Structures are given as structure tokens and as C-alpha cells.
Amino acid sequence: MIETFDAKGFLVVPDVLNSDEIEYYRNIYEQFLNNKIDASRYRSDLGGFAKTDEDVKQEKITQIMLPGRVFPELLTKKMHTLSLQMAKELLGEDMELDFDMLIDKAPFSATATPWHQDCAYWITMPDKRAASCWMALDDAIVDNGCMWYVEGSHLGPIRPHRPAGKGGGALQCDAEESEGTAVEIPAGSCVWHHGATLHYSRGNTTALRRRAYISNFRPAEMIRFERERGFDHTGEREVKDERAQDQLS
Template identity: 50%
Template sequence: MWPSSYVENLQEGKLHERAAKIAKIILGDDMTFDFDMLISKAPLTDTVTPMHQDESYWCDMPDKRAVTVWVAMDNATVDNGCMWFVPGSHNKELRPHRQAREGHHVLCCDGDESEMIASPIRAGSCTLHHGRTIHYTRGNSTDKQRRAFIVNYRPGLMVTWERNHGYDHGKDKGVQDILKED
């Protein structure tokens, strides 16, 4: 989480600049940076990211507008864990969510691939999704890494609201604190 906290001027780079412009075009001029993160699926791990809606992790904010920009750092294929989406799910209510595994923070909802569409993309390309969009990724069954850079935007007032309610996507929690929980 928060690579922009560790790399000087990362938020002034092209990725953040372009993602912010896209967020403002589709959701309004009040959109601002909320958080960023890097994710990686190691080769031959076959670890699935379970089907979920990002909004299931959020505190109950008055304005739910948000966009996640998921940028492939490597070609994202069906075999190495590209994103899969349930079309139109952003226009429906949240599905019930539960812990994917006891003792872990990861949430999941019911569903299966038959209602989803795979979205393979080339390195440097991106997908966009709303907090209610149901999505997941298969594991990585290839011998190559699959990495992605994720940037999230929401209304500036909601970012302030989140921080005032103690919700900062793990920024204030040190790595040692997180490791103690696992």
C-alpha cells in the first residue's frame, strides 16, 4: 500500500496525472487522489483474489462515487490473473460479503465466472471499475510475474471524511503492526 509515500514525487508522475484526469471526466471535477497500491501475483502460485466489491470494505460514506484505475505492469492474461468483471454490477446493490478465510481481512461474495467477463490487457493498459463492480482474478499459473499498479480517486470531501473517521487504507499503520496481525 501507498507506494507514493515511499517514492518521492510519484503522485506528480504521468500515471497519477492521467488517472486523475480520467476520474474527473467520468465522475466530476471534485475527484481527488485517495490511495495507491502495488500488487503482484508470483509465478506458479495460483492464488485467487476472491470475487468481491471494493465498496464492501468502505466505511458508510455519504458519497460513494469512486473509480479504481488498475494498470497492468506486465501483460495481464487469463492464465496469469487478469481482472474479471460482472457487467452492470456497479448499478446494483452490494452483495452480502464474508471473510474469505477465517482470521484474514479479505472479503468475498458469492458468484461464479459464468456471470463474468475476463479482461486481459497489455502492459501499460488499464481497466477502470467502480466500488460496486464485482471483480476477481484467477491465480497465476504461468512462469512469469503479474504486477499491477492501482490508483483510487473519490470526491475530495469524501477523502477528508474518511480520514476524519480513521479510515486511511492502512497508511498510518506501520509494517510491523500489520505483520503482528498476521
């Protein structure tokens, strides 16, 4: 599995959570979505680039940063403890949780997450080791927005990124589905990707839910490096890694 991750830049780990555990996380996830757990200061629309009058009435892609900080019980449960263990096996014993987030694509919200490499969002760091664990809390299929990855892209250059549109939201770079692989996984399974792996997901065009819980890991020393520079993954989104600056724009 480690070799696969190193070569491809992504890795499926099946059947991590059992049905009771999935239910536990879904229950908390719903409390975040309906604001029973108030994370409004960390909530935004990752699909906020699709700005017609109709679009602004409803979040297209709900992103809530740092659920584990808002509701610390999560940090002690299986998803966080096991994914930290996996991160250490994949990238080294010095891995620690940098941030977590919820990304929800509501039924029929039909908004793609644009192609991007996560490191474009981050400040340039001397140690590039980083990985995200994308945990499916619903079956993830192509039509509700499973993840797509470009195999080996973490080994190549960082593509130029730009804001996906006006008004915050996501970053994007140029890439095509024909370059990538769709990774359909059942609820309770996860897929890992490297911080430089090019990825994307289609919009949810179905009546199905598509709840994902994402945890990101990097060396403890690099987390310190970020925090010393005031970077904690709660701020405005813009191209931060100098390798991803769009020289053409």
C-alpha cells in the same frame, strides 16, 4: 468511454504508458517487492486466507498499500497525473487520489483474488462515486490473473461479504465466472472499475509476471469524511459498508 463506464462499471483505456514508462514503474515496483524501498508496514498477503503450512512460507498475493506515500516521486509521474485526469472525466472534477497500492501475483502463486466489491471494504459514505485504475505493468491474461468484472453490477445491490478465511487477507462474496467478463490487457494499458463493480482475478498459474499498480479516486469531500473517521486504507480488513454485511452469518 464515459457512457461505457457508466453502463458497464468498467472500462479499458489502452496504451497509456510507453515502454520507457513501463520500465520506470517496473523498476520501482521491484524495489518495493525486494524491500529496497521499505514499505513493510504497509505490506500484507492478500491471499493470506490460504493457510496450509506450505502456504505460510511464501506470500500468495503481495499487497503493498500507499506506494505513493512511501515514495512520493511516484505522485508526480504520468500514471498518477493522467489517471487523476481520467477520474475527473469519468466521475467529476472533485475527484482526488484516495489511495494507491501494488498487487503482485508471483509466477505459479496460483491464488485467486476472491470475488468482491471494493465498497464492502470501505466505511459507508454518503457520496458513492469512486473508481479504481488497474494499471497492468505486465501483459495480463486469464492464466496469470487478469481482472474479471460483472457488467452492470455497480448498479445493483451490494452483495453480502465475509472474510475469505482466517488470519486477515481478503473479503469475498458469492459470484461465478459465468457471470463475468475476463479483461485481458497488455502492459501499459489500464482498466477502470467503479467502487461497486463486482470483480475477481484467477491465480497466476504461469511462469509470467503479473504486476498491477492500482490507484483509487473519490470526491475530495469523501476523502475528508474518511480521514475524520480515522479511515485511511492502511488498517485491518473487515466488512465495513453496512450494505455489505452478511445477514446470514
